[in-house]
Amino acid sequence: MEHRPVRRASGAHHAGSLSYTLRHIAERIVSAWERHRAERELESMPYDLRKDIGFRSKNTR
Numbered sequence: 141m142e143h144r145p146v147r148r149a150s151g152a153h154h155a156g157s158l159s160y161t162l163r164h165i166a167e168r169i170v171s172a173w174e175r176h177r178a179e180r181e182l183e184s185m186p187y188d189l190r191k192d193i194g195f196r197s198k199n200t201r
Contacts, residue, residue, distance in 0.1 A: 143171060 182190065 143175065 182195070
């Protein structure tokens with residue numbers, strides 16, 4: 141999965157406003173939780189299934 145920050149037009153918000161800061165923090169928390177949940181679901185899949193969909197095996201050296 142890939143995370144790309146959303147770009148907003150400058151001047152569309154007040155960078156110092158409390159509501160913007162709180163919304164930004166909430167968006168980052170939600171995004172992190174969704175990534176964590178997706179990774180957890182993928183890791184719970186059997187090895188053979190993950191291999192079939194293109195996940196690499198661990199490098200054991």
